[in-house]
Amino acid sequence: MKVFLLILCILLALVAFLRPSIQQMHRLVVWQFPQVQHLQAEDLQELTDSQDVVIFDVRSKEEYEQSHIDNAIWISPDTDSVAFESQYGSISTGKTLVFYCSVGRRSSALVNRLVQDEVFKKNLAVHNLQGGIFNWVNKGFPISGESVHPFNWYWEPLIHESR
Numbered sequence: 001m002k003v004f005l006l007i008l009c010i011l012l013a014l015v016a017f018l019r020p021s022i023q024q025m026h027r028l029v030v031w032q033f034p035q036v037q038h039l040q041a042e043d044l045q046e047l048t049d050s051q052d053v054v055i056f057d058v059r060s061k062e063e064y065e066q067s068h069i070d071n072a073i074w075i076s077p078d079t080d081s082v083a084f085e086s087q088y089g090s091i092s093t094g095k096t097l098v099f100y101c102s103v104g105r106r107s108s109a110l111v112n113r114l115v116q117d118e119v120f121k122k123n124l125a126v127h128n129l130q131g132g133i134f135n136w137v138n139k140g141f142p143i144s145g146e147s148v149h150p151f152n153w154y155w156e157p158l159i160h161e162s163r
Contacts, residue, residue: 022131022138022158025103029128033108035115039098039127041139044069053096054088058107059133059149067145069100069136077106081117100129100136102151103158107132134158 020028030038047053048070055072057064064074073088099107108128115126129136137148137159150156 033112038130056099058101063149066149096125103132
């Protein structure tokens, strides 16, 4: 039993040690989705009071309900361009669209799918929020809700990474 606990502790320490930082995750996201444009948290903060930006939260409904960036609209990570256009086309035409998730992977995957469609090729203002809501909160920007949903135990330490 002691050997098992020792091995388990070593494995958990190794997993925690190998967890990428938000910046490393962003580099991986950029590499994986080279067609996606990214917007820094500071730039989105400047846009949040504008009528020309629409923000979409691409996390699970549970994550969104716990907290989200003010005025963000929840959207399923599985949404395709036809469903997006049907549901949000009227409010997104001519606007800057910003999608986010926890660290940027799920939202970049959605943006990547959307920009492949002819409907979105005409709109050059479709972005992923760099570092997601974790980076947003780490920079001290406001959210609706008391705390950010950590997604899971592996990613939770990234929420306070830069504080």
